Amino acid sequence: MRLQGALDSDLLVATRKFLSDGVPPDVDSLWNAVQRSNSSLKRRPKKVLQASLERVLEFLGPQGDADPSSDSEAGLDEKQREGDTAADLMNRSLRAGLAGPMPVRESAPQSPQPNGEDGAKKRRMANGEPMPKRQRAEKASTAAPSEVSLDDIGGIDEIIVRLKELLVRPLLFPEEYASMQVPLPKGILLHGPPGCGKTMLSRAFAAEMGLPFVEILGPSIVSGMSGESERGVRERFEEAKKAAPCIVFMDEIDAIAPKRDTSQSQMEKRIVSQLLVSMDELNRDQAKPVIVLATTNRPDSIDPALRRGGRFDTEINIPVPNESIREHILLAQMRKSPLAEDVDFKLLAKLTAGFVGSDLHDLVGKAGSWQLSQYFEAVEAQAFDANMDVDVSDNAGKAAKGVKQLIARARRTDLPRPPGFEDRKITMAAFSAVLPTITPSSKREGFATIPDVSWDDIGALKTVREELQTAIVEPIKDPELYASVGISAPTGVLLWGPPGCGKTLLAKAVAAESKANFISIKGPELLNKFVGESEAAVRRVFTRARSSIPCVIFFDELDALVPRRDDTVSESSARVVNTLLTELDGLSERQGIYVIAATNRPDIIDEAMLRPGRLETPLFVDLPGPEERKEILKALLRHNKAVDDVENVAEIAGTEACNGYSGADLGAFLRQAGHNALRRRSKRLDAADFLLAAKKVKGSVGDMKRYYELRKKFAQRY
Numbered sequence: 077m078r079l080q081g082a083l084d085s086d087l088l089v090a091t092r093k094f095l096s097d098g099v100p101p102d103v104d105s106l107w108n109a110v111q112r113s114n115s116s117l118k119r120r121p122k123k124v125l126q127a128s129l130e131r132v133l134e135f136l137g138p139q140g141d142a143d144p145s146s147d148s149e150a151g152l153d154e155k156q157r158e159g160d161t162a163a164d165l166m167n168r169s170l171r172a173g174l175a176g177p178m179p180v181r182e183s184a185p186q187s188p189q190p191n192g193e194d195g196a197k198k199r200r201m202a203n204g205e206p207m208p209k210r211q212r213a214e215k216a217s218t219a220a221p222s223e224v225s226l227d228d229i230g231g232i233d234e235i236i237v238r239l240k241e242l243l244v245r246p247l248l249f250p251e252e253y254a255s256m257q258v259p260l261p262k263g264i265l266l267h268g269p270p271g272c273g274k275t276m277l278s279r280a281f282a283a284e285m286g287l288p289f290v291e292i293l294g295p296s297i298v299s300g301m302s303g304e305s306e307r308g309v310r311e312r313f314e315e316a317k318k319a320a321p322c323i324v325f326m327d328e329i330d331a332i333a334p335k336r337d338t339s340q341s342q343m344e345k346r347i348v349s350q351l352l353v354s355m356d357e358l359n360r361d362q363a364k365p366v367i368v369l370a371t372t373n374r375p376d377s378i379d380p381a382l383r384r385g386g387r388f389d390t391e392i393n394i395p396v397p398n399e400s401i402r403e404h405i406l407l408a409q410m411r412k413s414p415l416a417e418d419v420d421f422k423l424l425a426k427l428t429a430g431f432v433g434s435d436l437h438d439l440v441g442k443a444g445s446w447q448l449s450q451y452f453e454a455v456e457a458q459a460f461d462a463n464m465d466v467d468v469s470d471n472a473g474k475a476a477k478g479v480k481q482l483i484a485r486a487r488r489t490d491l492p493r494p495p496g497f498e499d500r501k502i503t504m505a506a507f508s509a510v511l512p513t514i515t516p517s518s519k520r521e522g523f524a525t526i527p528d529v530s531w532d533d534i535g536a537l538k539t540v541r542e543e544l545q546t547a548i549v550e551p552i553k554d555p556e557l558y559a560s561v562g563i564s565a566p567t568g569v570l571l572w573g574p575p576g577c578g579k580t581l582l583a584k585a586v587a588a589e590s591k592a593n594f595i596s597i598k599g600p601e602l603l604n605k606f607v608g609e610s611e612a613a614v615r616r617v618f619t620r621a622r623s624s625i626p627c628v629i630f631f632d633e634l635d636a637l638v639p640r641r642d643d644t645v646s647e648s649s650a651r652v653v654n655t656l657l658t659e660l661d662g663l664s665e666r667q668g669i670y671v672i673a674a675t676n677r678p679d680i681i682d683e684a685m686l687r688p689g690r691l692e693t694p695l696f697v698d699l700p701g702p703e704e705r706k707e708i709l710k711a712l713l714r715h716n717k718a719v720d721d722v723e724n725v726a727e728i729a730g731t732e733a734c735n736g737y738s739g740a741d742l743g744a745f746l747r748q749a750g751h752n753a754l755r756r757r758s759k760r761l762d763a764a765d766f767l768l769a770a771k772k773v774k775g776s777v778g779d780m781k782r783y784y785e786l787r788k789k790f791a792q793r794y
Contacts (some may be wrong), residue, residue: 084128090115091132101136103129218288218319221279229273229280230408231401235392236277239264242390243281246365247321254362261389262358263368263382265329267375268394271434271517274371277394278325281369288319294331297347305343306350313354313366320364329370330377348379355387396432396625398668399425405436413440416503424507429626430516430593439514443506450506454494455485529584534711537578537704540695544569544586547693548670552590552626566693568660568671570634570686572678572786573697574777576740578708579674582697583630586672592626599637603652610648611655618659618669625668634673640682653682660690679786696787699738699777702730708742716746718753719761728766736775745773 094109095101106129111118117125226236246253246260253260266274282289290312297308316322326332336345358366370388372378382388397405403425410419428436485491531541547566551558558564571579580596587594595617602613621627631637638653660671673691675681685691700708709729713722728734729742737745748769753761 084132086115087117087125087128088132088135090117091129091136095136101133103133106133218290218315218322220286220289221283224276224280224283226280226284227411228408229277230406231397231404232273232277232394235394238390238392239277239281243323243367243369244285247285247287247323247367250321250362250365260359260362260365261367262355262386263370263388263390265375265378265383265388265391266369266371266394267391268373269396269432269517270373271432272394272396273433274373274394275327276433278323278327278369278371282323282325285323288316288322290316290319290322290324292324292326292332294328297332298343302343305347309347309350309354313357316366317358317364320361320366322366324366324368326368326370328372329382330372330374333379333382334377335379336381348381352381352387355382396430396622398625399429402428402431402436405433406440409437409440410502413444414499414501416499416501418504419502419507420504427511427591428516429591431514432517435514435516439507439510442510442514443502446510447502447506451494451497452482454497456482458485458491458494529581529588531585531589532711532714534578534581534585534708537582537697537700540571540582540697541585543693543695544582545589548586548628548672549590552592552668552670567689568673568691569693569695570678570691571672571674571695571697572676574699574738574780574783575676576738576776577697577699578739579697580630580632581739583628583672583674587628587630590626590628592628592670593621595621595627595629597629597631599631599633599635602637607648610652614652614655614659621669626670627668628670628672631671631673634675634685635677635680638682638685640680653684657684657690660685679789696783698783699736699780705729705734705737705742708739709746712743712746716761718750718759721763724763725761725766728763728770731770733767733770736777737773738775738777741773741776745769748773 090110090113091106094106097109099105099109103126107122107126110125110129120128229236242261242264250260266278268274279289292309292312297305299305299308313324316324332344333348333351334344336348339345339348355368358368368388375383375391383391403421406421406424424439428439431439534541547569551566571582573579583596584594586592597617602610602617604610604613617629621629638656639649641650641653671691673685678686678694686694706726706729709726710722713719713725719725729737729745734742734745745766746769749761749765752765752768753759
């Protein structure tokens with residue numbers, strides 16, 4: 077294929093032929109004609125061929141003839157071009173390419189064209205392509221937000237007071253700071269989990285003050301051209317200085333200002349550097365203050381140079397709302413909604429554990445939608461009862477009939493509203509109906525969930541259940557009770573005993589009974605061969621728990637995670653133990669976080685884990701006795717419809733044939749009885765199947781003497 081720097085003689089001849097055949101003189105028509113022909117030109121790329129056709133049409137002029145007045149290379153006459161060889165054309169093209177992207181000389185002025193434009197040819201580079209146009213940067217809007225106010229925010233009065241001191245006073249009373257020689261703050265960083273109201277709070281303050289508001293958003297700043305991103309940052313800061321007093325808002329600042337030592341892109345490093353320089357130049361004139369307000373849910377990923385004094389002077393954490401704050405948020409969000417008298421805000425706040433502000437907003441919207449759907453269903457039923465004349469064919473489906481009935485009812489404005497819907501109000505039933513369908517943002521990663529295990533699923537273990545009820549369930553359900561006595565709830569519980577006795581099931585039941593979130597951690601899964609990763613995994617567990625308060629963290633096989641620190645333990649294992657100890661010591665940050673651990677080997681757990689303030693309540697989970705085995709088997713058969721005589725079958729579990737069975741062994745006992753029934757081709761389980769299963773299933777727990785010896789040291793005295 078020839079280079080396209082000069083006019084293509086083959087394409088020129090082909091174009092003349094197409095024009096003489098009546099093809100319209102435009103690029104698209106000529107390109108279609110080339111594709112329909114047998115010419116080799118159609119193998120060229122579409123964009124390249126269209127650019128060549130455009131140059132040919134400019135050369136031929138509006139009448140399809142060459143312009144003799146053109147002195148450019150594209151304006152050579154046909155005879156001279158036909159006489160050129162392919163080598164000459166290539167040499168001229170290469171010389172033009174080596175000369176750089178210089179524009180080709182413009183042709184001589186032509187007579188005005190019919191469309192009113194002059195006949196001057198467009199400026200082009202040496203390769204024939206049009207000169208690139210420099211895009212004009214859109215002027216940043218400085219209008220203050222108007223769709224939100226502080227009335228829409230509830231439950232964070234302390235944070236609002238801090239922002240009043242750091243934002244309202246410096247911007248509205250800068251002369252007071254200048255007279256006292258007090259430096260103005262430059263930046264405020266709001267951080268917290270997603271959906272907790274960082275952006276909404278920032279926009280609400282800007283709306284209340286009515287000051288210019290310059291937004292710097294990541295996608296609008298980042299550009300593919302070198303230098304454009306930095307120029308965008310400079311222009312927005314210059315715009316803010318001209319409009320001062322002003323607020324510069326940077327949402328998700330971690331996207332445009334990541335750590336430079338780990339960033340792979342040079343552009344990101346330049347943006348961070350430009351941002352540092354721009355913030356250092358702020359507030360040199362104290363009469364025109366500019367404050368940068370930034371938000372992120374990943375403060376640790378921001379470049380450290382931004383988080384020092386003189387830039388982002390203050391960092392404010394907006395945590396996951398607790399029960400009291402959730403109640404205030406619901407009151408603020410539903411202040412304009414028509415609510416029925418039975419709506420209980422306290423109950424809703426208790427039932428929405430782990431919800432952030434955006435989740436509560438979603439709850440209010442879905443409750444209103446549910447109430448409307450109930451109303452429209454009643455309207456359709458009213459139309460059906462009124463026997464309205466609806467033209468429905470016999471073949472019409474139920475959905476089509478429903479649509480026609482609703483339309484017919486809408487046209488009957490004389491009918492009253494359906495019974496029970498006289499008032500347009502959202503009821504408590506609407507919230508109760510939609511609440512199970514909403515998954516809080518803190519649980520959408522599958523990390524924290526509420527188990528579906530209840531006390532009914534656990535047979536026996538009465539003493540242990542009572543201790544867990546006092547240690548965890550009641551503090552979550554009724555924290556005021558502990559506050560009235562002047563004590564705090566136990567900080568942790570250690571369940572220990574032989575394997576298969578229901579320690580994990582007990583932890584799940586505790587979380588379910590208290591309606592708390594549940595994080596299950598198997599000890600070995602936190603361990604990592606890379607230095608520092610195991611400790612970081614432990615910290616992430618507690619960070620996730622803080623965003624899902626109230627939360628129960630269950631550490632299964634704790635002995636693998638925190639072995640006794642002595643000469644035989646590696647340095648990495650010791651660091652994991654130290655990290656977990658420090659997390660358990662953070663009582664001020666652990667409000668609403670309860671820790672349950674399970675192990676078969678309490679003797680090899682580090683002693684520091686068992687002191688008061690950490691896992692201070694050890695509970696021994698013993699093998700079940702005869703009566704307890706009956707209760708456990710009844711619990712296992714609670715949902716089993718294949719057993720007719722549950723009482724008679726449960727008696728078998730209390731016999732000597734089942735001595736030494738743990739809860740897990742009783743589960744295997746039931747499965748083996750099911751296999752026996754299937755072998756005799758029966759779908760019902762009878763006593764004979766269980767008697768046969770008792771002969772095959774042996775207890776999985778070995779010698780219990782060791783556990784009873786350990787009980788003297790570790791078990792709590794009842």
